[in-house]
Amino acid sequence: MKTLLILGLLLLSVTVQGKVYERCELAKTLKRLGMDGFKGVSLATWVCVAKWESSYNTRATHYNPNDKSTDYGILQINSHYWCNDGKTPGAVNTCNVSCKDLMHKDISKSVACAKKVVSEQGIGAWVAWRNHCRNKDLAHYTHGCGV
16 A cells, blocks of 8 residues: 555656746746746736736646637647647647647746747737736736845
């Protein structure tokens, strides 16, 4: 029984690579990765987008039945255009990244892809921005974070 428990814990530690960030921890990480002001988008805006897209969870996914695509990771990068999940019909993979790589606790690949998305389509590519962040006071998303 003890061996099974240890084996189970080892398997769990191998498969669970994601992370739910705290608000300020995410703000600091995004700043370190060059998101503050990238293409004119404030750090508070990125934190707002992550809050409403994934609740700061790198393992978040959302299936889109209309085009049979899935959004992945903390910034919900779409598999039809930006990443490869091996199952989305007609996928383009503009970021040249595996969708599963967007679900790790290290969000550097998600950020690199998000930079490409915002460079090509603007911040309006994110539904969360349009519905929850646009034309709002977002100061509270970075307040007290020291960024």
